[in-house]
Amino acid sequence: QLQLQESGPGLVKPSETLSLTCTVSGGSISSSNYYWDWIRQPPGKGLEWIGSIYYSGTTYSNPSLRSRLTISVDTSRNQFSLRLSSVTAADASVYYCARQRGSNGPLDYWGQGTLVTVSS
Amino acid sequence: SYELTQPLSVSVALGQTATITCGGSNIGSKNVHWYQQKPGQAPVVVIYGDGNRPSGIPGRFSGSDSGNTATLTVSRVQVGDEADYYCQVWDSDTGGVFGGGTKLTVL
Numbered sequence: 485q486l487q488l489q490e491s492g493p494g495l496v497k498p499s500e501t502l503s504l505t506c507t508v509s510g511g512s513i514s515s516s517n518y519y520w521d522w523i524r525q526p527p528g529k530g531l532e533w534i535g536s537i538y539y540s541g542t543t544y545s546n547p548s549l550r551s552r553l554t555i556s557v558d559t560s561r562n563q564f565s566l567r568l569s570s571v572t573a574a575d576a577s578v579y580y581c582a583r584q585r586g587s588n589g590p591l592d593y594w595g596q597g598t599l600v601t602v603s604s
Numbered sequence: 605s606y607e608l609t610q611p612l613s614v615s616v617a618l619g620q621t622a623t624i625t626c627g628g629s630n631i632g633s634k635n636v637h638w639y640q641q642k643p644g645q646a647p648v649v650v651i652y653g654d655g656n657r658p659s660g661i662p663g664r665f666s667g668s669d670s671g672n673t674a675t676l677t678v679s680r681v682q683v684g685d686e687a688d689y690y691c692q693v694w695d696s697d698t699g700g701v702f703g704g705g706t707k708l709t710v711l
Contacts, residue, residue, distance in 0.1 A: 521700065531639075531647065531690055533700030544699050547605065580646055588694045590637040590652035597646055 486511040488581050488595035495601050496575075502568040502600055506581030513562045514539040519584035520564045521591060522555065524577035532577075536584055537564055576602045606695035608703035615709045616681050624706045626674040626691030634693040636674040638667055641688045641705075650689075651676060678708070686710050 492504035506520070513520060522534040535545035537555045545553050554567040568575060578599050582591040609627040616622040626636065635654070639647035649658055651667035664679045678685055691703040 523700070523702075530705040531641075531692075531702040533692075533702060535699070546699055547697075585652075588635045590649045590658075591639070591647070591692070592649055592652075592658065594646040594648075 486593045490595045490598040502571050504566045508562045514559050521582045521584050522566045523580045526577045606698045606701050610703035610706045613707045617711045622678040624676040626703050632670045636669045637692045638676045639690045
């Protein structure tokens with residue numbers, strides 16, 4: 485059974501960089517036709533797609549976050565990561581990683597999510 | 605940028621049929637996915653593509669889309685179906701797009 489687990493600091497200071505890693509177990513991140521996504525959800529609000537990466541390193545990103553966003557993959561560790569720079573209070577959210585089945589497919593496996601607070 | 609519009613809330617009597625809509629420009633030409641999210645949990649896909657159900661999702665859940673509207677239908681609604689429901693598509697310019705979510709309440 486595929487499992488995804490987010491990890492990283494739960495508290496980030498304003499103007500600093502948010503860094504999270506998603507560890508995939510029970511399957512290979514290098515499997516063809518799967519993409520690996522980040523999604524976030526501010527407390528009490530809806531879902532927002534952040535971006536995705538293919539095992540080859542090709543990335544896709546939300547235009548509203550593109551200038552601050554870096555997504556990378558480490559196939560040797562079966563992990564992919566998110567870095568979001570210059571964070572503000574608006575970036576405080578539960579961050580989820582997920583597997584995307586195909587370029588237009590569903591997000592069929594999700595991590596449990598990790599809450600990131602932005603505060604000095 | 606591409607946008608999806610959902611009603612904020614839908615209420616339905618126990619055992620009746622709930623219909624949740626998702627509006628988007630020419631959404632009928634896209635693969636629409638629906639997710640169920642219960643409090644404190646990650647979303648779960650309940651319908652993907654052209655009305656397909658993942659294994660483990662009851663047949664009471666169905667989906668359709670045509671023109672500018674996609675619809676998630678939940679038949680014989682149970683108390684356990686109370687949740688937030690999100691529609692989602694992939695757009696060539698915007699990437700992943702979620703609707704704002706609909707809270708389903710069972711009366």
